[in-house]
Amino acid sequence: xxxxxxxxxxxxxxxxxxxILRCVPIxxxxxFYWYRQILGQKVExxxxxxxxxxxxxxEIFDDQFSVERPxxxxxxxxxxxxxxxxxxxxxxxxxxxxxxxxxxxxxxxSVL
Amino acid sequence: QxxxxxxxxxxxxxxxxxxxxxxxxxxxxxxxxYRQKHGEAPVFLMILLKGGEQKGHxxxxxxxxxxxxxxxxYLTASQLSYSGTYFxxxxxxxxxxxxxxxxxxxxxxxx
Numbered sequence: 652x653x654x655x656x657x658x659x660x661x662x663x664x665x666x667x668x669x670x671i672l673r674c675v676p677i678x679x680x681x682x683f684y685w686y687r688q689i690l691g692q693k694v695e696x697x698x699x700x701x702x703x704x705x706x707x708x709x710e711i712f713d714d715q716f717s718v719e720r721p722x723x724x725x726x727x728x729x730x731x732x733x734x735x736x737x738x739x740x741x742x743x744x745x746x747x748x749x750x751x752x753x754x755x756x757x758x759x760x761s762v763l
Numbered sequence: 764q765x766x767x768x769x770x771x772x773x774x775x776x777x778x779x780x781x782x783x784x785x786x787x788x789x790x791x792x793x794x795x796x797y798r799q800k801h802g803e804a805p806v807f808l809m810i811l812l813k814g815g816e817q818k819g820h821x822x823x824x825x826x827x828x829x830x831x832x833x834x835x836x837y838l839t840a841s842q843l844s845y846s847g848t849y850f851x852x853x854x855x856x857x858x859x860x861x862x863x864x865x866x867x868x869x870x871x872x873x874x
Contacts, residue, residue, distance in 0.1 A: 684862065693765065694805060694850060694864040707861035742804055749854050749862055750793075750812075754804035 653677045657743050657755035664733055665763055672728045672758045674743030683726045684744040684752065685718065687711070694742070700726065733762045766853050766865035774871045775841045783836040783868045785851030794827045794834040795852035797864070798845075805850060805864075808836075841872045 656675045664670050676683050685697040698708040700718055717729045726745075730737055740759050744752040766787040773781055785794065793812045797805040811827035811834060822839045838845055851865040 686864075693867050694799075696861065696863050699861065709861075750810055751795075751807045752805075752862070754806070756804050 653753075655743055655745055655753050655755035657741075657758050659758060660756065661759045661761070663761045663763065666735060667732050670730050670733055670760065672730075672741050672743075672760070674726045674728070674745075674755055675724050676726055676743065676745030677753055678724070680745035680747055680753075682706075682746045682748060683718075683720070684746075685728045686742045686744065686754075687739040688742065688757075689739045697728070730760075733760075735762050738762045765863045766851055768849075768851060768865040768868045770868060771866070772869040772871075774873060775838075777843060777872055777874055778840050779872075781838045781841060781870060783838075783849050783851075783870070784833065785835070785853075785865050786831075786833045787853055789832070789853075791827075791829060791832050791834075791853050793854060794825070795862075796825055796834075796836050797850045797852060798847045799850065799867075800847040808849075838870070841870075843872050843874065846870060846872045 658673045662670055683700040686694050687697055688694045696709045698712045698718055699706045715731045719727050738761050740757045742757045743755045746752045766785050769784045775781055793810055795810045796808040798808055799805040809825055811825055825836045827834045834851055849868045852862055854862045
């Protein structure tokens, strides 16, 4: 069964550094999402992406965050200057619509 | 605003039933249910698209009351494999592609 893949599985960075989280969505999917989950808490919507542009974003997704689909397969989330509170599990998801989302296994980001 | 789920946590013995509720202060177009096992990604269970729709998946079923902006997930004769955190998810009416998860319900099934 096709799956969403995310790399790296763990990322440790120093506060203030830039990080790029990578995702390869399922190939025929058109809608892409980033979510984050702070340990033990709810899954929070960050951004949705369709037709090469952001379609929706939450208040969490401020100017420090950006997304890109640099080629036909990758979908990246960049955090320009990481803060301690950015530490979380980041999930990428994709779908042919919003009816059913397929999630990657996540990238655990630790900001020190 | 994210949907609110209740209860926050529940512990069941194998074979017992449980109901998880999800309610929203905003109009709902659809309700989705996901299960997340510890340390894993959320996995899609089902979607309900119409008000009053009920769906089933093995011994897990759900209902959607569009007027009350609520959904309930029913787990019957629970199995150990049902343990995990259950999230409802909704898309806001008129705001497609903005998909929110509820606050989550931790379900633990013990032998």
